[in-house]
Amino acid sequence: MFHYSELSKFFWLSMSITYAFCLSKLYTYSTIPELNVELNNSVQISITMKLTAVRLVVVAIVLSVFPVILFRFFKYAKYFTVALTAWAVAIYIDDIFILTDIIQYPKSGLIRLIESFRLIMIICLLWMSIELTFRQVSVGLQYGK
Amino acid sequence: MENKNINDLELSTILGTASDEWSNDKNNVVQSSTFRLILSFINLYALILIALFFMVKGNLVLGINNNFLETGFSSVLNSRALLIFLLLISLNISVYFNVGFKYICLIMMVYMINSAIDNAVLFSSFMHLTDRPYISAFHVTRPLFIIALLWVFIIHKDKEKITKN
Secondary structure, X not given: OOOHHHOOHHHHHHHHHHHHHHHHHHHHHHHOOHHHHHHOOOHXXXXXXXXXXXXHHHHHHHHHHHXXXXXXXXXXXXXXXXXXXXXXXXXXXXXXXXXXXXXXXXXXXXXXXXXXXXXXHXXXXXXXHHHHHXXXXXXXXXXXX | OOOHHHHHHHHHXXXXXXXXXXXXXXXXXXXXXXXXXXXXXXXXXXXXXXHHHHHHHOOOOOOOOHHHHHHOHHHHHHHHHHHHHHHHHHHXXXXXXXXXXXXXXXXXXXXXXXXXXXXXXXXXOOOOOOOXXXXXXXXXXXXXXXXHHHHHXXXXXXXXXXXXX
């Protein structure tokens, strides 16, 4: 049986970066001064904040569920990670290419800083997915011998 | 020909091994009829959705108020239709070669759920079910499409599983 203890240090590093990014994003959006949003309260910003709130709820659920899947249901961890990566990429494509005329993030330095790290998080998730999917295991262990 | 029996045994062993190792049949995983039926539904649903969008965009469907297309919804639908089409092509290629089907299916499922959430949050204020019944029908039945994707994801037979058995 392929176990989580066989995962490389890069995997754990990638996971730490991803968690750090998501937690800092949660912190930033939950503590953003309301005045800052209201001053620039265009329709685009309010829609963006609404959409971000929905996404952050999903992120919070995922952050709490992922360790459970990784440590208890390791067999399904690769599918879960691939789904998360696909979601992160889909959101990125949506924000940059599809919804570019519709949404607008508040002009806050902290939000811009957090958003600029998004690509790094996607790369980390990609690495996690690749490692969980293609990591070589010894033949004896593969069939549960 | 004194050792005819032994030779026959050797021959059958060689042929047996060869058929196990090199048989083309082993790579051909026959999917169940349910799988094929649901996959046909997925293809049909996605293609009708894409065709309907281009018909609405080209003003070919009568009785629909097209003002909503000027609100930025048009470019969003355009990009989404293109992405769904690309994902559909990838899904069919992965089924044909039986490589990475589950991953493509998972990606398509996540993409559909994400776009449904986005549409619900961004365009719920000016989207009414009765205004555009053809498009609304697809928005309402989208969970059916996602369930169909989940179903084929579960019942798909991998090449690895067949080889192990």
